[in-house]
Amino acid sequence: MSQTVSTSPKDRVLIFDTTLRDGEQCPGATMTFEEKLEVAELLDNIGVDIIEAGFPIASDGDFEAVSEIARRVKRATVAGLARAAFKDIDRCGEAVKHAHRARIHTFISTSPLHMKFKLQKSPEQVLEMIAATVTRARNWVEDVEWSAEDGTRTEHDYLCRCVETAIRAGATTINIPDTVGYAVPEEYEALFKMVRNRVPNADKAVFSVHCHNDLGLAVANSLAGVKGGARQIECTINGIGERAGNAALEEIVMAMRVRGDVLPFESEIVTPMLTRASKLVAAVTNFPVQYNKAIVGKNAFAHESGIHQDGMLKNAQTYEIMTPESVGVTKTSLVMGKHSGRAAFRAKLKDLGYELGDNALEDAFNRFKDLADRKKHVYDEDIEALVDEEIVNSQDRIKVVALTVIAGTMGPQSATLTLDIGGSHQTTQATGNGPVDAIFNAIHKLVPHEAVLELFQVHAVTEGTDAQAEVSVRLTADGKSVTGKGADPDTLVASARAYLSSLNKLMMKRGKTKPDQQIPA
Numbered sequence: 001m002s003q004t005v006s007t008s009p010k011d012r013v014l015i016f017d018t019t020l021r022d023g024e025q026c027p028g029a030t031m032t033f034e035e036k037l038e039v040a041e042l043l044d045n046i047g048v049d050i051i052e053a054g055f056p057i058a059s060d061g062d063f064e065a066v067s068e069i070a071r072r073v074k075r076a077t078v079a080g081l082a083r084a085a086f087k088d089i090d091r092c093g094e095a096v097k098h099a100h101r102a103r104i105h106t107f108i109s110t111s112p113l114h115m116k117f118k119l120q121k122s123p124e125q126v127l128e129m130i131a132a133t134v135t136r137a138r139n140w141v142e143d144v145e146w147s148a149e150d151g152t153r154t155e156h157d158y159l160c161r162c163v164e165t166a167i168r169a170g171a172t173t174i175n176i177p178d179t180v181g182y183a184v185p186e187e188y189e190a191l192f193k194m195v196r197n198r199v200p201n202a203d204k205a206v207f208s209v210h211c212h213n214d215l216g217l218a219v220a221n222s223l224a225g226v227k228g229g230a231r232q233i234e235c236t237i238n239g240i241g242e243r244a245g246n247a248a249l250e251e252i253v254m255a256m257r258v259r260g261d262v263l264p265f266e267s268e269i270v271t272p273m274l275t276r277a278s279k280l281v282a283a284v285t286n287f288p289v290q291y292n293k294a295i296v297g298k299n300a301f302a303h304e305s306g307i308h309q310d311g312m313l314k315n316a317q318t319y320e321i322m323t324p325e326s327v328g329v330t331k332t333s334l335v336m337g338k339h340s341g342r343a344a345f346r347a348k349l350k351d352l353g354y355e356l357g358d359n360a361l362e363d364a365f366n367r368f369k370d371l372a373d374r375k376k377h378v379y380d381e382d383i384e385a386l387v388d389e390e391i392v393n394s395q396d397r398i399k400v401v402a403l404t405v406i407a408g409t410m411g412p413q414s415a416t417l418t419l420d421i422g423g424s425h426q427t428t429q430a431t432g433n434g435p436v437d438a439i440f441n442a443i444h445k446l447v448p449h450e451a452v453l454e455l456f457q458v459h460a461v462t463e464g465t466d467a468q469a470e471v472s473v474r475l476t477a478d479g480k481s482v483t484g485k486g487a488d489p490d491t492l493v494a495s496a497r498a499y500l501s502s503l504n505k506l507m508m509k510r511g512k513t514k515p516d517q518q519i520p521a
Contacts, residue, residue: 093140181214192228
């Protein structure tokens, strides 16, 4: 597939986002169908070149999500992942066939370790599989990407044979991933130079990097691979992904932008939308961004040291190598309160990057007014937490109606809880070793389940004793793990909402309920 020719003196680098595929494979990060569509739309809007929408053979749900994303995305190429098997490739071809630009991304392991223990195939058998499956993919689409899984631990001579075979069979993009995050920048750069110099038909394909962060080198390795001749970077929003994650899209894009003197490459990412993308992905995956995360972390543009503050007051460039506005960060304001109307609230949401329909706006506005009655100052972060929770939990079939907790030094603590379960209100009372335990026991009485609590985490959205608490809860059942989030000025209410958010997702994931069915108590 021909690529856009840039007139800039800098080389154009394609951004391949795999948040919806590799990112979603992160334990507990599973997204709903609606959430995937929302993320895909935002990725298209921020300028991502290729959106890897999922793994169609994995489930009917994944197939449906990839198919719908393929239909809806207006600008970007939509890719699906397929193993080196005809059934995978055919399923992928069916899923992406309606895309404006479609790609099949097929892969097979090439390292001695993987071929021996994972595939139990000989090197010659793997070469035959590469030729057959890439050819099969080309029968579906013109744009085929082939990946050498565990490429950085593959013998160089054999890797070159594999790449040559894939290109000869019709692959238009060759990805050499650092699947286990083992490489260091110098050797990864040298690897691409070696392959591109030794493979006779290398000029017929775009080379791609895909780096995992097991040693914290994913971004550095990705940029090194580009210096070695790759012109596609595979990455995820917030760097989410399996194990320690993937290379972070926002870090890669801003590194090329800020250090164009030594990285003469460019992308078409709309950088002022990076923070919004980060917050959306954090909300739908329930994976909070660490405060000191580069580019999009809460503290990325915060300065507490007196020396730093003095320098910032004199010239922001003393301690900031990019402006907050360049990545979509705006200063927190205190203009919203209980006297604010719908028009002002809608305008504030637009400033924060949210576009809600009438019903969702009304629900969010009512919750905002309730919050404003309970909290002296309503910060932008409060509104973001409120709306993000509304978006993530809008499809929940079990919701908190009322909660009363009795706690103190004289136990046991008790909770009286009323839930809306599929439109029916049910109430119970339970005790526990602490108020949170009592609440969770009450939920268990109303909605019996076998899920195990893996994570309970609380943090304040803003400063002050009246700050909203944002609670994350991770539940696991039958080997499946999901995370829910809840926000409220009352930490115990937030805890109940977070637990129910996670439980709703887990029950949907296990097929115990459909959106139009009542969840049994």
